[in-house]
Amino acid sequence: MSAQELSSGQVAVAAGVNPQTLRYYERRGLLPEPHRSNGGHRMYPPDAVTTLRVIKAAQRLGFTLDEVADLLEAGAHRHGRSEAGLQQRARRKIDEIDAKIADLNVIRASLTEAVAAGCDDLTVCATSPSCPLPFAELAAGERHGGSCC
Numbered sequence: 146m147s148a149q150e151l152s153s154g155q156v157a158v159a160a161g162v163n164p165q166t167l168r169y170y171e172r173r174g175l176l177p178e179p180h181r182s183n184g185g186h187r188m189y190p191p192d193a194v195t196t197l198r199v200i201k202a203a204q205r206l207g208f209t210l211d212e213v214a215d216l217l218e219a220g221a222h223r224h225g226r227s228e229a230g231l232q233q234r235a236r237r238k239i240d241e242i243d244a245k246i247a248d249l250n251v252i253r254a255s256l257t258e259a260v261a262a263g264c265d266d267l268t269v270c271a272t273s274p275s276c277p278l279p280f281a282e283l284a285a286g287e288r289h290g291g292s293c294c
Contacts, residue, residue: 150188153179160197167197175200175214207238255279 153164167187170176176196179187196217203213212234219230258277259270270276 149191151191151193153187153189156189156193156197159194160201162197162201167193170197170200173210173214175210175217207242208234212238 151159153167157164157167167176167189171178176189176193179189179193182188199217200210200213203216204210208216216231216234255278262275262277264270264276264278267278270278271280
């Protein structure tokens with residue numbers, strides 16, 4: 146064992162994850178499989194902590210684990226390219242977030258109208274011509290392959 150290598154417990158504590166997360170990320174290919182000590186314990190290089198912190202930060206920014214894997218892979222295999230694709234992927238993620246915000250604003254406005262109108266029962270409200278909730282539009286969207294959420 147090298148003096149710099151860390152046990153799975155040490156890596157987990159340093160990165161703020163649990164040891165099962167390490168094994169899961171190994172199975173997903175986000176972390177390379179560590180070598181084993183003579184006693185069979187997983188031993189990680191110090192940069193595993195950085196990789197785990199990057200993974201968790203990217204998840205908090207809205208990236209899926211598949212997207213994180215792509216970013217890590219691109220960063221590891223740049224082969225002379227000046228970037229690892231973060232700029233393009235971040236712009237796409239911003240567009241996704243903007244679309245979600247727009248959808249949430251529509252939902253919020255509809256719910257605000259329902260509260261202002263005094264709607265208290267969805268079934269009664271759905272049959273009322275004065276109900277502000279878009280029941281007919283939602284049902285039509287579902288029939289035509291759309292979705293509300």
